[in-house]
Amino acid sequence: xxxxxxxxxxxxxxxxxxxxxxxxxxxxxxxxxxxxxxxxxxxxxxxxxxxxxxxxxxxxxxxxxxxxxxxxxxxxxxxxxxxxxxxxxxxxxxxxxxxxxxxxxxxxxxxxxxxxxxxxxxxxxxxxxxxxxxxxxxxxxxxxxxxxxxxxxxxxxxxxxxxxxxxxxxxxxxxxxxxxxxxxxxxxxxxxxxxxxxxxxxxxxxxxxxxxxxxxxxxxxxxxxxxxxxxxxxxxxxxxxxxxxxxxxxxxxxxxxxxx
Amino acid sequence: xxxxxxxxxxxxxxxxxxxxxxxxxxxxxxxxxxxxxxxxxxxxxxxxxxxxxxxxxxxxxxxxxxxxxxxxxxxxxxxxxxxxxxxxxxxxxxxxxxxxxxxxxxxxxxxxxxxxxxxxxxxxxxxxxxxxxxxxxxxxxxxxxxxxxxxxxxxxxxxxxxxxxxxxxxxxxxxxxxxxxxxxxxxxxxxxxxxxxxxxxxxxxxxxxxxxxxxxxxxxxxxxxxxxxxxxxxxxxxxxxxxxxxxxxxxxxxxxxxxxxxxxxxxxxxxxxxxxxxxxxxxxxxxxxxxxxxxxxxxxxxxxxxxxxxxxxxxxxxxxxxxxxxxxxxxxxxxxxxxxxxxxxxxxxxxxxxxxxxxxxxxxxxxxxxxxxxxxxxxxxxxxxxxxxxxxxxxxxxxxxxxxxxxxxxxxxxxxxxxxxxxxxxxxxxxxxxxxxxxxxxxxxxxxxxxxxxxxxxxxxxxxxxxxxxxxxxxxxxxxxxxxxxxxxxxxxxxxxxxxxxxxxxxxxxxxxxxxxxxxxxxxxxxxxxxxxxxxxxxxxxxxxxxxxxxxxxxxxxxxxxxxxxxxxxxxxxxxxxxxxxxxxx
Numbered sequence: 001x002x003x004x005x006x007x008x009x010x011x012x013x014x015x016x017x018x019x020x021x022x023x024x025x026x027x028x029x030x031x032x033x034x035x036x037x038x039x040x041x042x043x044x045x046x047x048x049x050x051x052x053x054x055x056x057x058x059x060x061x062x063x064x065x066x067x068x069x070x071x072x073x074x075x076x077x078x079x080x081x082x083x084x085x086x087x088x089x090x091x092x093x094x095x096x097x098x099x100x101x102x103x104x105x106x107x108x109x110x111x112x113x114x115x116x117x118x119x120x121x122x123x124x125x126x127x128x129x130x131x132x133x134x135x136x137x138x139x140x141x142x143x144x145x146x147x148x149x150x151x152x153x154x155x156x157x158x159x160x161x162x163x164x165x166x167x168x169x170x171x172x173x174x175x176x177x178x179x180x181x182x183x184x185x186x187x188x189x190x191x192x193x194x195x196x197x198x199x200x201x202x203x204x205x206x207x208x209x210x211x212x213x214x215x216x217x218x219x220x221x222x223x224x225x226x227x228x229x230x231x232x233x234x235x236x237x238x239x240x241x242x243x244x245x246x247x248x249x250x251x252x253x254x255x256x257x258x259x260x
Numbered sequence: 261x262x263x264x265x266x267x268x269x270x271x272x273x274x275x276x277x278x279x280x281x282x283x284x285x286x287x288x289x290x291x292x293x294x295x296x297x298x299x300x301x302x303x304x305x306x307x308x309x310x311x312x313x314x315x316x317x318x319x320x321x322x323x324x325x326x327x328x329x330x331x332x333x334x335x336x337x338x339x340x341x342x343x344x345x346x347x348x349x350x351x352x353x354x355x356x357x358x359x360x361x362x363x364x365x366x367x368x369x370x371x372x373x374x375x376x377x378x379x380x381x382x383x384x385x386x387x388x389x390x391x392x393x394x395x396x397x398x399x400x401x402x403x404x405x406x407x408x409x410x411x412x413x414x415x416x417x418x419x420x421x422x423x424x425x426x427x428x429x430x431x432x433x434x435x436x437x438x439x440x441x442x443x444x445x446x447x448x449x450x451x452x453x454x455x456x457x458x459x460x461x462x463x464x465x466x467x468x469x470x471x472x473x474x475x476x477x478x479x480x481x482x483x484x485x486x487x488x489x490x491x492x493x494x495x496x497x498x499x500x501x502x503x504x505x506x507x508x509x510x511x512x513x514x515x516x517x518x519x520x521x522x523x524x525x526x527x528x529x530x531x532x533x534x535x536x537x538x539x540x541x542x543x544x545x546x547x548x549x550x551x552x553x554x555x556x557x558x559x560x561x562x563x564x565x566x567x568x569x570x571x572x573x574x575x576x577x578x579x580x581x582x583x584x585x586x587x588x589x590x591x592x593x594x595x596x597x598x599x600x601x602x603x604x605x606x607x608x609x610x611x612x613x614x615x616x617x618x619x620x621x622x623x624x625x626x627x628x629x630x631x632x633x634x635x636x637x638x639x640x641x642x643x644x645x646x647x648x649x650x651x652x653x654x655x656x657x658x659x660x661x662x663x664x665x666x667x668x669x670x671x672x673x674x675x676x677x678x679x680x681x682x683x684x685x686x687x688x689x690x691x692x693x694x695x696x697x698x699x700x701x702x703x704x705x706x707x708x709x710x711x712x713x714x715x716x717x718x719x720x721x722x723x724x725x726x727x728x729x730x731x732x733x734x735x736x737x738x739x740x741x742x743x744x745x746x747x748x749x750x751x752x753x754x755x756x757x758x759x760x761x762x763x764x765x766x767x768x769x770x771x772x773x774x775x776x777x778x779x780x781x782x783x784x785x786x787x788x789x790x791x792x793x794x795x796x797x798x799x800x801x802x803x804x805x806x807x808x809x810x811x812x813x814x815x816x817x818x819x820x821x822x823x824x825x826x827x828x829x830x831x832x833x834x835x836x837x838x839x840x841x842x843x844x845x846x
Contacts, residue, residue, distance in 0.1 A: 101333030
């Protein structure tokens with residue numbers, strides 16, 4: 001990991017290049033990152049809040065549901081986009097990996113970091129909504145950096161696993177689309193935990209994404225400290241997964257040069 | 261002190277016939293084997309002392325690029341180890357590591373930061389890089405608008421300005437224009453003077469000769485020569501000449517005749533390959549292919565050893581098995597132990613060997629080329645049998661050992677075979693002595709040039725000379741009629757484009773009268789090769805000059821020998837006129 005740190009200047013250059021190629025002078029780039037999540041948000045809120053009349057426990061306001069949904073959905077969207085793009089990061093950069101000697105860890109890292117711009121855009125949209133509908137957030141908004149860092153560690157772990165795996169199994173990036181759809185619906189984002197039958201709730205608690213969005217919702221929506229049995233398991237899980245993923249990446253990257 | 265130390269390095273690639281095979285192997289955790297190993301590099305050891313320049317020569321596929329990729333840290337070795345002291349800057353391929361959508365400036369900064377330079381360090385060198393690359397204002401344009409020459413210029417400029425201790429150059433210099441190449445060489449010399457270590461890889465022998473302090477010759481993933489650049493370059497040319505010869509020989513020689521007249525094809529093994537049961541190595545399946553023998557396309561079945569092809573056939577009366585065996589020229593040097601060809605016939609549950617032969621083309625010149633055989637199948641008349649074609653040998657390394665069954669058929673002799681004699685073209689042993697040929701041959705064959713020898717002044721056979729050496733060409737011939745008058749033998753040296761020099765026995769006033777039929781004669785042409793470096797060939801002719809305008813060609817052989825000339829002192833053109841140059845004092 002120390003050698004990666006030495007390449008921080010390079011990572012920063014890659015991120016700048018990636019972002020500028022996506023956003024600078026491109027109306028479309030802006031569309032995807034800002035307008036697209038807003039439209040998706042509105043559609044979900046209309047279907048779930050208006051048609052299906054989903055409400056969060058203890059509230060009858062559709063706006064509470066809208067904010068609850070947005071607090072989970074916007075981080076989820078950034079998470080999903082980062083992982084899906086990062087899974088292609090090694091394959092797409094074969095021109096570098098085959099020709100220039102430097103650590104290939106850089107690719108999943110810079111793609112993930114660059115995609116986190118989407119997270120900040122999403123959080124910006126959320127805070128504007130919150131200010132309009134609820135006013136000032138509570139002091140527990142300061143938990144937000146913790147949530148972001150945990151999400152980053154979790155995303156990077158998956159990025160390492162999948163980007164390297166994709167070199168060996170080229171189908172991985174394609175498979176991710178449907179998998180993420182299933183994962184999204186398996187996570188209480190567009191609905192609430194209490195809508196799940198009690199004897200199925202344990203399944204949700206095996207889902208790391210549930211913990212991730214729960215921490216966000218505490219910081220952004222409920223305005224309270226995340227519960228210990230949410231924060232600690234996710235922290236330990238993410239860190240352990242991260243270490244294993246780096247080990248896995250190191251182990252498998254010896255084959256990149258010849259397989260790409 | 262050594263800048264690069266390489267210790268019995270090897271690189272193995274796994275070859276899969278299908279992506280499914282690779283998947284299966286991963287999933288089975290080593291239980292299933294679906295690949296064949298291919299060693300692109302084997303047992304490579306060398307040291308490069310700091311401050312020296314090493315040239316690596318080799319033909320395509322000899323492992324040069326694999327070696328460089330390993331040293332540059334892009335590929336990982338499968339065996340052995342290497343150690344590099346210092347920062348490496350590698351120009352591995354045209355424009356690699358550059359992004360087409362970004363400007364030259366952005367790419368310079370990207371490349372610099374890949375090479376571990378900070379922004380300030382690149383700022384300091386930026387003007388110099390642009391100046392050296394001669395890109396001017398183009399530096400701010402996206403890379404996709406650049407010509408390939410501009411990309412090379414930029415890549416080279418950046419690579420030599422990042423303060424690396426070791427510079428790896430892979431053929432990149434070949435692309436720039438002449439002026440830029442000169443500047444590159446000057447820059448490389450500056451770096452040499454500054455004590456940097458340089459590794460130069462390519463086909464350009466002039467560059468190796470001029471730049472390198474020592475050289476390596478790679479072939480088939482192994483180091484076959486090392487030492488002084490001039491010595492290694494000569495070996496490299498000898499290798500090329502050898503391959504050329506082998507290639508041409510392989511497509512020329514045919515031992516024995518193919519039964520054509522008086523035979524009727526009953527069963528064609530090549531056409532029925534789909535019906536056969538095949539056992540073969542996974543990476544090179546038994547397959548049909550067309551090759552050229554004597555400039556005629558022929559179909560063969562490639563059967564890389566170990567392989568087994570089983571046909572089930574009913575054999576009629578009077579049938580014989582006609583087939584050919586051969587080994588592809590490229591493999592000759594690599595399989596000294598040869599390949600064994602067997603044919604067994606399984607009839608009524610009893611297997612009987614009807615043919616067995618080992619070809620060792622490296623050791624035995626007579627084993628080169630294609631060998632036609634005709635085996636009678638009388639004992640099996642009227643029976644349904646399994647015919648098993650089998651190749652075996654040390655087929656563990658699949659870059660070698662291309663054995664094949666040619667034009668196999670079951671043929672039937674007609675009731676009354678026509679009495680016309682199958683014309684025997686040229687006797688076996690003479691042709692296999694022929695050095696090399698993309699030969700063209702014609703004439704009425706009242707007399708024949710049986711073979712031609714090329715020797716140095718000590719009468720050792722060779723096809724490599726230094727400029728100024730004496731070359732001796734011996735033309736062997738026989739006449740099929742007595743007392744042919746005005747017989748003349750000519751010999752011309754030529755290069756790819758034109759004749760260099762030619763003469764004949766008539767002009768040299770050598771009388772060839774009273775030669776008897778079916779006797780063996782030799783005429784020797786001896787000449788001094790005061791010519792430039794290059795590849796040359798020899799035309800030989802046996803003619804009768806009836807008058808100045810009327811020439812009867814008995815046998816004329818064009819390009820029947822190929823040879824190489826090396827010249828140390830540079831010159832332009834073809835003929836060395838040995839100019840004397842001096843200054844006249846006024």
